[in-house]
Amino acid sequence: MSIYKQLQTSDEIMQTNTKHMICTKSSDAVMDSKLKTLRSYTHLEPDYTEEHEDPRDYCYGGYHPVQVGDVFNKRYKVLSKLGWGYFSTVWLCIDLRSGRHVAVKVLKSGAGFTQAGQDELTLLRCASGPTARNPLKDRIVQLLDEFKIAGVNGIHICLVLELLGPDLRCWQVCFGNPGLSLTCVKHVITQVLEGLAYLHSHCKIIHTDIKPENILLCVTPQSSSHPPGDATQTYSTAIKTTLLQDPEAPRNLDNITVKIADLGSSCWVYKHFCQEIQTRQYRSLEVLLGSEYGPPADIWSVACLAFELVTGDSLFEPKAGPNFSLEEGDLRRIAVLRPWGLYEVLVEKYHLLLREASVFSDFLLQMLDFLPERRATAAQCLKHPWLKL
Structure with missing residues (x-):
């Protein structure tokens, strides 16, 4: 059975259980177990290959049917669809009061999804509420x-x-791998680390799913009106027209602004919602081993992200083999390990200059320490000379 089919099966089970729970209350322990199972499914596949959500999920406990032109809460008019995930659909809307374009995330209605939504809402309130005065x-x-x-x-x-x-x-x-200059990558990674420093220290939140898909660019289309068509294509066009055709493009590219998005899988430092976190390519060693995790798990993911942005390749790429699967690895089954140091990889395979490779490999290795307690914190990473080189 494919992972996507497993997701569908899980959703059907969840829908059945949701209907049943209307008449008979499940224990908190059972509900918590189901919610944790749902959360873990979101990390099994890093990218959905399907362009649209399964129409069968538009049922009781599932997605809410939305049409372009609908008005949410007498305020937010739907312009187009931005995307979808296992828990929700996301829509581009215009705020009829302010005229501002916003993204509205509509979660599934099943009990497990509602609880996950409440958890995400609490985390977002903490991170962006009026009491959060941290710059x-x-x-x-x-x-x-x-x-x-x-x-x-x-x-x-x-x-x-x-x-x-x-x-x-x-x-x-849009632009191929790696697609960003070293200066731009350093600027992006600096902002990601600043966001994590804020989440970890000020909010006591672990993001748990740092990856390219969850780092969004702050790009404003030249026209205030939103043309019809796919939102991603609109904003991709905006990148090209506002940056690549701009005579100041090199400077703009190196000073691009990004934000960390999607706290749907996040948890508190002191309260975890799921033991299995992170998309596979960015999953930390302690999570792979089933050990306790904390903010250092996010730092491991940032190292993977930085390597990918610089080289265009994944630092770790899980592959299925005859004796182990993508999800069930066992180091004892790897017969031969051929060591190739990170510095040597950067020089020999990716042809980085010796100085750049030396400082960059040191930056990464401090974030990839096997022991989470010895791994550099986000605040410490921000002081590393590679970001200033």
Whole structure:
């Protein structure tokens, strides 16, 4: 059975259980177990190959049917679809009060999804609430409003988020790998680390899913009106027209602004919602081994992200073999290990200059320490000379 089919099967089970729980209350322990199972499924596949969500998920406990032109909460008019995930659909809307474009995330209505939505809402309130006066909070996507929709498939939590541009993965698709200059990569990684320093120290939040898809560019289209068509294509075009055709493009590219998005999988430092976190390519050693994790797990992911942005390749790329699967690795089954140091890889394979490779490899290795307690913190990483080189 494919992983995607497993997701569908899980959703059908969840829908059945949701209907059953209307009549008979499940224990908190059972509900918590189901919620943790749902959360873990979101990390099994880093990228959905399907362009659209499964129509069968538009049922009781599932997605809310949305049409272009609908108005949410008598305020947010739907212009187009931004995307979808296992837990929700996301829509480009215009705020009829302010005229501002926003992103509205509409979660599934099943009990497990509702609880996950409540958890995400609490985390977003902490990260972007009026009491969050830390200047680094602007490195995190901001929650603007919240409401609920009572629809044919149940009651759905809706989150209104600031509208940002496409993610770093979209950038790679548009311009190829690696697609960013070293100066730009350093600028992006600095902002990601600033966002994590804020989440880890000020909010006591672990993001748990740092990857290119969750780092969004702050790009404003030249026209205030939103043309029809796919939102991703609109913003991809905006990148090209506002940056590549601009005579100041080199300077603009090196000073691009990004924000950390999607706290849907996040948790508190002192309260975890799921043991299996992170998308595979960015999953930390302690999580792979089933050990306790904390903020250092995010730092490991940043190291993987930095390597990928510089080289265009994944630092770690899980592959299925005859004796182990993508999800069930066992180091004892690897017969021969051929060591190739990170510095040597950067010089021999990616042809970085010796000085750059030396400082960059040192930067990465401090974030990839096998022992989480010895791994550099986000604040410490920000002081590393590679970011200033």
